[in-house]
Structure formats: structure tokens, C-alpha cells
Amino acid sequence: MSREFLLPDLGEGLTEAEIVAWLVAPGDTIVIDQAVVEVESAKSIVELPSPYGGVVASLFGEPGQVIHAGQVLLTVADASIGAGDVVGVPAVAATGAPSEGSGAVLVGYGTTESTRPARPGAAGRFGSAGTPNVPSPGAADAPPSTEAPASASPVILDPARRSPVVSPIVRRLARDNGFDASMLAGSGDAGSGRTALVLRSDVEGYIRAQTASSAPASDVAMPLAHSAPTARNEVSADIRIPISGLRKAVSQRLSTSRREIPEATIWLDVDATALFAARDQLLHATGERFSVTTLIARFAVAGLRQFPVLNSSVDTASQEILQHGAVNLGIAAQTSRGLMVPVIHGAHAMSTRQLRDSLTELVAQSPDGTFAPSALTGGTFTLNNFGSLGVDGSAAIINHPEAAILGIGRMIERPWVVDHELAVRTVVELSMVFDHRVCDGGTAAGFLTFVARCIESPVSLLADL
CATH class of the missing domain: 3.30.559.10 (Chloramphenicol acetyltransferase-like domain)
Structure with missing residues (x-):
């Protein structure tokens, strides 16, 4: 049995929102009131919690796509494993059955007391408390994980990786540069036993690494092309910017x-x-x-x-x-x-x-x-x-x-x-x-x-x- 999670009423007469980033992937096991997607409405950027627990069957929509109230966001199937096998998930939540006291979080759906897993505090949106979210000296030169081969860039993307990304600004910075921030290995403190958060410094480090790796080729090519126009005289392509959100x-x-x-x-x-x-x-x-x-x-x-x-x-x-x-x-x-x-x-x-x-x-x-x-x-x-x-x-x-x-x-x-x-x-x-x-x-x-x-x-x- 699967259930459909529809885009709820966001209040204030808002009828549409743009998907900023998915916080889960098909196959992930979620609990009731767990944040599953981040959307941007005309008023603000919010994380939407799921009213169902179970296994994510499918996602509908890509980041940047506009969806309307009542459209399906994702489907959730019953967990195929016993509730006792899901670490940290209450048995009733793992099966998707509403438990007493689980959280009314948006207009029109939800329960009454949150069973949402603990998330970093407000300071975590901009980096963990006491640790400013700014690049540290030499951070871009140090590989974030041991997965990178010696011949590759210091920072690499892994399509199979799902690192947590809390800040909408970090997600947007990555998306504007053509990649998904969750594919990076994070360096932020997310708490004991939790996957490291992807910080702005991680995204900027990857962008710098890609820029540096492409610089030598352009340096060699320019002297050979004497007749090519200078960068000052080059005309960039037209860009269409959607008026949305x-x-x-x-x-x-x-x-x-x-x-x-x-x-x-x-x-x-x-x-x-x-x-x-x-x-x-x-x-x-x-x-x-x-x-x-x-x-x-x-x-x-x-x-x-x-x-x-x-x-x-x-x-x-x-x-x-x-x-x-x-x-x-x-x-x-x-x-x-x-x-x-x-x-x-x-x-x-x-x-x-x-x-x-x-x-x-x-x-x-x-x-x-x-x-x-x-x-x-x-x-x-x-x-x-x-x-x-x-x-x-x-x-x-x-x-x-x-x-x-x-x-x-x-x-x-x-x-x-x-x-x-x-x-x-x-x-x-x-x-x-x-x-x-x-x-x-x-x-x-x-x-x-x-x-x-x-x-x-x-x-x-x-x-x-």
C-alpha cells in the first residue's frame, strides 16, 4: 500500500511553490513529520514534513520545477522491514500508522505531536554554534574524503552520496554552478553519529577546484589563437531567467x-x-x-x-x-x-x-x-x-x-x-x-x-x- 503526499495549503493564499531541493531519495525510510523537501513560495523557503512514515517510493518534480497545491510531491509505501529493524524509528511510525501525538505542521494535514528526528538548532543553518560558516585557510586544498583518486580534483562529486544540506543558500549556490550540493562530502558538525553537513565553504571549495583544473588548458590555448577575440570583446549568450517564487x-x-x-x-x-x-x-x-x-x-x-x-x-x-x-x-x-x-x-x-x-x-x-x-x-x-x-x-x-x-x-x-x-x-x-x-x-x-x-x-x- 502506498500513500500520496500532496503539496499542502501553505497559507496566506499561496497556491504554488518551487522545489528547491529534495531531502530524501527513493528507497529512503522516513518517519512521520520528517522533512522531505524544501520549497520556495512567494513568502519564504520552508521544509515540508511528511504526514506519513514508511519507504519513499517515488518523487515527483525536479529542483526548480513549480508545483501547485494538491499535486503529488512523493509517494510513501509501507516499510518492507520490521519496525524493530529500523534504528531510531518507533514501530508505529515505521509502518506509517499515525501515532498519538505526532505534529500538525502545516494547514490541512499532519498530526499533533512531532516525532520528527532531532535536527540541528537554528545556528546550524549557518554553520554549527561557535564555528562560523566561512572558509578556513587552505580548506579548498584539503580533500574532504579519501574517495578522491590522486589524479582527480581535490574535491569530487559522488552521485550516490546524500550528504545533508541545511542552508538554502548553499543549495542555490551549488545549483547555480551546475551541481547538487548533497553530492559533496560535508565538513560541518551535524552531531554525534550523523553525516557531516555540507557548508558553503565546501561548495565554494569545489567551485574553486573546478576553476583551477580548467585554467591550464585555457592558458595554453590562448597564445595559439592570435586571431581570436579578447575576453573583453566576447559576447556571451542570452540567458532566460524565470520570474518565479x-x-x-x-x-x-x-x-x-x-x-x-x-x-x-x-x-x-x-x-x-x-x-x-x-x-x-x-x-x-x-x-x-x-x-x-x-x-x-x-x-x-x-x-x-x-x-x-x-x-x-x-x-x-x-x-x-x-x-x-x-x-x-x-x-x-x-x-x-x-x-x-x-x-x-x-x-x-x-x-x-x-x-x-x-x-x-x-x-x-x-x-x-x-x-x-x-x-x-x-x-x-x-x-x-x-x-x-x-x-x-x-x-x-x-x-x-x-x-x-x-x-x-x-x-x-x-x-x-x-x-x-x-x-x-x-x-x-x-x-x-x-x-x-x-x-x-x-x-x-x-x-x-x-x-x-x-x-x-x-x-x-x-x-x-
């Missing part, structure tokens, strides 16, 4: 924003010298660091309480402006997966310290874009610090269905007039894009000048607290 969701949202919202943009240069002084005073008074972005986020939240209509969305069906009671502050973040806008929910009720801590958590997750789906929904206003990209300003696209977005440019020293005299000051350009259906320019300008006044004189915020 996160990129597809972002494209749809931005297109909807441009199509539906009659936006207008205003901007203002602001003297931020006093803001940096206030940051230093906070450090001296509390012993804690507060970033400039945190302080401007604090000002923006206060400004939305003064001009609440900007904390709105437009209900096109009922032709109403929905003014939100809570301020859920979105923070535009550039990640390895692309532009994402994680949300600080309930920012209006937070102290500056709480806002800083929430922002710090988002920043820690930004490099890999490993945000939970719930962290990417419900925003009511967005803050975009594109100054970190080295630009002064931008006419940003509003994060639909919100009504406005505040942009922060880079902060640099410029000549500035102070008390009728020329001085060198730290200046930042603020830009404000707003939905003209929600308000007129006077309201948007009032918000922008309020934030500017707080930046130029942070103590002035005290009058509004």
Missing part, C-alpha cells in the same frame, strides 16, 4: 501598485547633524547603541500618529479608505532572495528600545531572507533606507496596498547655511511617495516636515510624546 510575487505587487495607485513624490534635504549627536548622547546615557535608522523609524511612527490617514489602504471594491488603528512598520530589506519587506507589528505601542530590538532581529535575518511568512504580511507603512545602497534619493514604488513609503538617502557632509554662515553639516535627503487618493500634498508635506524637524532637533519630539 519571490521575484514573481514582487513583480505582481509592484505592477499592481503602479497600475492602481496615483502616486506623487515629494522630497526634502535635512540637516541630520543633531541626530548623530543625539545618538551619541543616548549611548553615553544608557550604555546602549541606537542606530540612526531606529531613531528615524521612531520619528516616522510618531508622525503617523499625527497624520494617521497616511497609515491607510484603499478598498477599491467598496471605494473606501481603510485607516488602520495599528502601525505595522515595514522595513524594506535587500536580501539574497531579492527585495523583501518584513514587518514590525504593533510599532505604535513600542518604546524606542523595543523598536530597536525588533529592527535588529530583522537585520539579522536579512542576509539570507529567512523570514517567517507571518513577518512579511500586514504592513501599513514602509520605511526604505536606500542610503545604505549609496544613493541620495529615489522615487520608490509604494508597497501595495499601503498608502505611503518614506525613503532615507545617504548621509554625507555638505556645505550648509547655519545662522547666515556657511558650515559643514551632515545632510540627508528624505523622499515621500504617497497615494493621492488617500490625501493631498499638504498632508504628506506635513508628515515629511514633522519627521525632518525631529531629525534636525530630536528633542522636539518630546513635545508630542
Whole structure:
């Protein structure tokens, strides 16, 4: 008897996902709630646990393939061996029968208490705790296993090998370079008795080894081909890049924003010298660091309480402006997966310290874009610090269905007039894009000048607290 594991409802109205990597292979024995496949939806990358235990009979789909809710992911057959012969697998799980207390992990399927085997902690996603996931000196020169023959590259692929690969970034790096990371011998600590994890350094070591092995041939060939065009003049082939996963969701949202919202943009240069002084005073008074972005986020939240209509969305069906009671502050973040806008929910009720801590958590997750789906929904206003990209300003696209977005440019020293005299000051350009259906320019300008006044004189915020 075999059972079909269908792609479940991923929540938030998501109906499709892209297969990133299989975590099992046909013939593997699995237990209930064991992670079997990693998929990327428009919201996040998640591992899907199987609701059945037994032997994997077949897999449906290849990495990179898009599948839809209700399609078969894999089939699981009853184990052909006794449950007592499967090391570490409870008898009831090995036969695939639901046991009491096994785990409801996604909408629409699963059990109640997880029997999923122990996996490395959160630190394992980026390397084991205390061991940064960075290449060590000479790591690429040392063979990862004794399987490599003396004449082969120091690092080899073994199609029969199934090394565990935890990080989606590692899998993607390998896939972009034409191989499966699980075929490498890992060097990461996966715990006692477990196969070593494949780390980013292992993948990069293999890529370096392949590059080095092909370099001598190209060095010999080039002098003989005097008439060949130089690398500078060569034209590479066209590449088609699928718009899928996160990129597809972002494209749809931005297109909807441009199509539906009659936006207008205003901007203002602001003297931020006093803001940096206030940051230093906070450090001296509390012993804690507060970033400039945190302080401007604090000002923006206060400004939305003064001009609440900007904390709105437009209900096109009922032709109403929905003014939100809570301020859920979105923070535009550039990640390895692309532009994402994680949300600080309930920012209006937070102290500056709480806002800083929430922002710090988002920043820690930004490099890999490993945000939970719930962290990417419900925003009511967005803050975009594109100054970190080295630009002064931008006419940003509003994060639909919100009504406005505040942009922060880079902060640099410029000549500035102070008390009728020329001085060198730290200046930042603020830009404000707003939905003209929600308000007129006077309201948007009032918000922008309020934030500017707080930046130029942070103590002035005290009058509004």
C-alpha cells in the first residue's frame, strides 16, 4: 500500500511553490513529520514534513520545477522491514500508522505531536554554534574524503552520496554552478553519529577546484589563437531567467501598485547633524547603541500618529479608505532572495528600545531572507533606507496596498547655511511617495516636515510624546 503526499495549503493564499531541493531519495525510510523537501513560495523557503512514515517510493518534480497545491510531491509505501529493524524509528511510525501525538505542521494535514528526528538548532543553518560558516585557510586544498583518486580534483562529486544540506543558500549556490550540493562530502558538525553537513565553504571549495583544473588548458590555448577575440570583446549568450517564487510575487505587487495607485513624490534635504549627536548622547546615557535608522523609524511612527490617514489602504471594491488603528512598520530589506519587506507589528505601542530590538532581529535575518511568512504580511507603512545602497534619493514604488513609503538617502557632509554662515553639516535627503487618493500634498508635506524637524532637533519630539 502506498500513500500520496500532496503539496499542502501553505497559507496566506499561496497556491504554488518551487522545489528547491529534495531531502530524501527513493528507497529512503522516513518517519512521520520528517522533512522531505524544501520549497520556495512567494513568502519564504520552508521544509515540508511528511504526514506519513514508511519507504519513499517515488518523487515527483525536479529542483526548480513549480508545483501547485494538491499535486503529488512523493509517494510513501509501507516499510518492507520490521519496525524493530529500523534504528531510531518507533514501530508505529515505521509502518506509517499515525501515532498519538505526532505534529500538525502545516494547514490541512499532519498530526499533533512531532516525532520528527532531532535536527540541528537554528545556528546550524549557518554553520554549527561557535564555528562560523566561512572558509578556513587552505580548506579548498584539503580533500574532504579519501574517495578522491590522486589524479582527480581535490574535491569530487559522488552521485550516490546524500550528504545533508541545511542552508538554502548553499543549495542555490551549488545549483547555480551546475551541481547538487548533497553530492559533496560535508565538513560541518551535524552531531554525534550523523553525516557531516555540507557548508558553503565546501561548495565554494569545489567551485574553486573546478576553476583551477580548467585554467591550464585555457592558458595554453590562448597564445595559439592570435586571431581570436579578447575576453573583453566576447559576447556571451542570452540567458532566460524565470520570474518565479519571490521575484514573481514582487513583480505582481509592484505592477499592481503602479497600475492602481496615483502616486506623487515629494522630497526634502535635512540637516541630520543633531541626530548623530543625539545618538551619541543616548549611548553615553544608557550604555546602549541606537542606530540612526531606529531613531528615524521612531520619528516616522510618531508622525503617523499625527497624520494617521497616511497609515491607510484603499478598498477599491467598496471605494473606501481603510485607516488602520495599528502601525505595522515595514522595513524594506535587500536580501539574497531579492527585495523583501518584513514587518514590525504593533510599532505604535513600542518604546524606542523595543523598536530597536525588533529592527535588529530583522537585520539579522536579512542576509539570507529567512523570514517567517507571518513577518512579511500586514504592513501599513514602509520605511526604505536606500542610503545604505549609496544613493541620495529615489522615487520608490509604494508597497501595495499601503498608502505611503518614506525613503532615507545617504548621509554625507555638505556645505550648509547655519545662522547666515556657511558650515559643514551632515545632510540627508528624505523622499515621500504617497497615494493621492488617500490625501493631498499638504498632508504628506506635513508628515515629511514633522519627521525632518525631529531629525534636525530630536528633542522636539518630546513635545508630542
